[in-house]
Amino acid sequence: MGYNSLAACVTDLEKHGHLVRIKEEVDPHLEMAAIHLRVYENQGPALLFENIKGSKFPAVSNLFGTLDRSRFLFRDTLEKIKVLVDLKSDPVKAAKNPFKYLNVALTAFSALPMQGRWKAPILFGKTAISELPQIVNWPNDGGPFVTMPQVYTEDSDKPGVMNSNLGMYRIQLSGNDYVPDKEIGLHYQLHRGIGVHQSKANAKGQPLKVSIFVGGPPSHPLAAVMPLPEGLSELTFGGALGNRRFRYFYDQEGFCISTDADFVITGTVYPNENKPEGPFGDHLGYYSLTHPFPLMKVHNVYHRKNPIWSFTVVGRPPQEDTSFGALIHEITGSAIPKEINGLHEVNAVDAAGVHPLLFAIGSERYTPYLSGRKPQEILTIANHILGKNQLSLAKYLFIAAKEDNQDLHTHDIEGFLMHVLERIDLSRDLHFYTKTTIDTLDYTGGDLNTGSKVVFAAAGEIKRELLKELPAVFGLPRPFNNYKLALPGVLAVEAPAYVSPEETEAQIEILNKHLKSHDNNNIPLMILCDNAAFTAETINNLVWVTFTRSNPSHDIYGINSFTENKHWGCRGPLIIDARKKPHHAPELIKDPEVERRIERFAVKGASLHGLI
Secondary structure, eight states: OOOSSHHHHHHHHHHTTOEEEEOSOBOTBTHHHHHHHHHHHTTOOEEEEOOBTTOSSOEEEOTTSSHHHHHHHTTTTHHHHHHHHHHHHOTHHHHHOGGGGGGGHHHHHTTSOEEOOTTOGGGGEEOOGGGSOOOBOSTTOSSOEESSEEEEEEOTTSOSGGGEEEEOOOEEOSOTTOOTTTEEEEOOOTTOHHHHHHHHHHHTTOOEEEEEEESSOTHHHHHHHOOOOTTOOHHHHHHHHHTSOOEEEEOTTSOEEETTOSEEEEEEEEEEEEEEEOOEEOTTSBEEOOEEEEEEEEEEEEEOSSOOEEOOOOOSSSSHHHHHHHHHHHHHTTHHHHHSTTEEEEEEOGGGTSTTEEEEEEOOOSOTTSSSOOSSHHHHHHHHHTTSGGGGGOSEEEEEEGGGOTTOOTTOHHHHHHHHHHHOOTTTSEEEEEEEEOOTTOOTTSBTTEEEEEEEEEOSSOOOOOOOSOOTTOOOOTTOOOEEEEETTEEEEEOOOOOOHHHHHHHHHHHHHHHTTSOOTTOOEEEEESOHHHHHHOHHHHHHHHHHSOOHHHHEEETTEEEETTEEEESSOEEEEOOOOTTSOOBOOOOHHHHHHGGGGGSTTSTTTTTO
């Protein structure tokens, strides 16, 4: 089974009890997002908003709101796609056992894009940017955004769909200095294919043609976020996953048009023409702030008959994109380890905002003839990981040796952290990368795209038994009287609000004087935070606070620390300063009035009764 449109997908979900229609009028300014967030938190169904204030077009969200529903959407092709990705990584398998892989042949055929207008349902009508649903998700957003776009560009040196890029880069529809209906903002981050295309167009002094597809079969937006193995086109992946070849044509102005999309916005990006974009409530749980990003001059806005706008809401994980990530891991989980020798697993930890924290497991086989093993091969693997596509945006990388625990898994956040902390030598096993690039959305480095990285490497025998309960005699000096054990061996320490680096150094010295003469080997990690109870309440809180509010080069300290031959380490507990700082982006906070207003949808007889 493959959907030929978003409408077909909506009908199928409704038929199987996975979708609810909301017939009451809903305000796209904050209300739609608030309803979505409430339903997602309750693991509820997909939502079809039929009556949106200020727009004649309906909108759907939460399509991928649960992993089970995401699997349901691709129930007929998911296993075949896993095989295709596996074969791409190791094509020799097909040669060894060709009959085993015959059943994926049709799926592979559907990967080939198909050019032609046919009836071209997307050309049913034209509209304007201002007539689209003007959905604003968070109170301080700079305007309405497209949050489920498929942004299409081509390589000017090798034009054509097979050398194209399809990515999910947010689009600001209005606000700031954009000329209404004529200009929109195009935000994309580091290590994205569109950047290569724009660089080539700029070098030639040419405008970059951009097509933004919204809606269409659900395989298309998933393809736009898929970190595919090298050489595998997003369009081919979308066709194979949807069991329907990606259909396209070029309009009279030369823009690529997805025939199956619900909406297509075409436009051009000229060299060195930027305008302020943002702020926008993003998936780290904070606002990304206003910065200059490419300006897209709108040419046309096409739509099919009875189109459906598609959107999502991002914020502090987990959110709908968490299911995206989980499904992507199911499909491609085996691909990356095959591209890096010795790597068994890698996990971009969703609860920490994805890019701030990576867990990895690698082999440690360099010196099996010696006793007293230490990190060697896993350091080579760590360097490879931090040079690999979007994995290179990671800020903290914890890597462990497979040989130390065959049952260790990177998705067990608590178990993995404890495994590393039991074995790490804090005087030897921390490796920093300073003044480098990090995720565009991460402001802990003090400037856009700028920060540092650190590798925590652990291999060998257990060095300490992590403290599971604080003894009655344990204490810290003022002003650090409020603390709580978050995990065995991890202490959340509430500290005064951050003031300056100098003030922090003085506070660390207070802790250093108190702790340097004590044996604190069983508490290897302390987190300075604004609220110890909140930080220690759940493992998700712990990793979110710790790794989204710290910059390794500036915010890592240690008891009895030292620098020797440019290597930094400590002989007592490691301290990460994870307090909010003046240069950090503001945290996402819901509007209380909007939260009260949407209660009307929860009353008996309303569409969402029992769901929010």
